[in-house]
Amino acid sequence: MSVTLTPKIRVESLSYSYRRRGSEDVQALDELNLTVGKGEFVSVVGPSGCGKSTLLRVLAGLQRPTGGSAGVLREDGARPLMAPVFQEYSIFPWRTVEDNVRLGLDAAKVPRAESNARVREWISRVGLTGFEKAYPSHLSGGMKQRVALARAFVLEPEVLLMDEPFAALDAQLRKVLQEELLGICQERDYTVFFVTHNLDEAILLSDRIALMTARPGRVEEVYDVPFGHPRTPDLRKSPEFVALEEQIWDRLRGEVQGGRK
Numbered sequence: 617m618s619v620t621l622t623p624k625i626r627v628e629s630l631s632y633s634y635r636r637r638g639s640e641d642v643q644a645l646d647e648l649n650l651t652v653g654k655g656e657f658v659s660v661v662g663p664s665g666c667g668k669s670t671l672l673r674v675l676a677g678l679q680r681p682t683g684g685s686a687g688v689l690r691e692d693g694a695r696p697l698m699a700p701v702f703q704e705y706s707i708f709p710w711r712t713v714e715d716n717v718r719l720g721l722d723a724a725k726v727p728r729a730e731s732n733a734r735v736r737e738w739i740s741r742v743g744l745t746g747f748e749k750a751y752p753s754h755l756s757g758g759m760k761q762r763v764a765l766a767r768a769f770v771l772e773p774e775v776l777l778m779d780e781p782f783a784a785l786d787a788q789l790r791k792v793l794q795e796e797l798l799g800i801c802q803e804r805d806y807t808v809f810f811v812t813h814n815l816d817e818a819i820l821l822s823d824r825i826a827l828m829t830a831r832p833g834r835v836e837e838v839y840d841v842p843f844g845h846p847r848t849p850d851l852r853k854s855p856e857f858v859a860l861e862e863q864i865w866d867r868l869r870g871e872v873q874g875g876r877k
């Protein structure tokens with residue numbers, strides 16, 4: 617897919633500084649520009665601490681830019697605009713698995729019969745059938761993250777904002793959910809903003825990959841992923857896949873090392 621698509625997410629000259637009482641501000645983002653087209657899957661990679669989560673929280677409307685702008689265009693009044701999945705498992709400890717997953721559907725006043733069916737379906741798709749009535753304190757880290765994923769997917773929003781959503785999962789489950797996400801995006805038009813440390817995952821899933829500099833984060837380079845849809849995980853074996861992974865890693869390595877100086 618190309619950048620000529622209708623822009624769905626538009627980030628212009630975005631800066632963000634954390635103000636800290638009694639010490640210097642931390643500038644996380646500096647004049648960052650990025651456009652994500654409608655229906656596009658864009659991954660963001662960059663060294664730890666470069667501002668990826670900050671960018672996602674600004675897009676989610678949880679933090680206000682200190683400079684520039686970040687906007688998400690609403691087009692379909694019938695669908696929720698955005699659903700975020702955060703890096704840390706942000707589920708409510710006092711709600712059961714099914715009540716956590718149901719949360720956004722209740723807020724959107726989806727009738728109970730429909731929400732029950734959708735909740736059941738998503739609990740099954742993330743592999744949590746049998747744990748519907750469990751509380752988060754009885755779940756492993758990976759299971760909590762799957763609850764957070766189901767809570768976002770069940771909403772079928774226009775835009776999914778995902779911050780390292782698979783990082784806490786074991787390698788096998790990570791692969792299963794990568795394929796599930798690939799399938800979901802091929803089934804319905806989602807625009808996805810996806811933060812990951814994993815280049816293999818970024819290439820398999822994305823239409824484009826934005827590489828960020830070390831803090832203060834800017835977009836250093838945007839890579840087109842030269843594979844159409846539908847895709848299968850077999851792509852990993854293609855020479856183009858391996859070459860792109862090496863090309864991005866060469867640049868990323870420089871940012872990681874530069875950021876440590």
Ligand SMILES: Nc1ncnc2c1ncn2[C@@H]1O[C@H](COP(=O)(O)OP(=O)(O)OP(=O)(O)O)[C@@H](O)[C@H]1O
Pocket residue numbers: 634636642643644662663664665666667668669670671703831
């Ligand atoms: N609440 C905060 N107060 C002060 N500084 C913060 C705060 N949150 C983040 N920062 C700083 O802002 C910078 C960017 O943080 P952010 O969490 O966005 O990075 P990241 O790219 O998501 O890192 P990681 O890959 O490790 O998740 C870091 O230097 C971090 O220390």
Ligand SMILES: [Mg+2]
Pocket residue numbers: 668669670703779
């Ligand atoms: Mg982060």
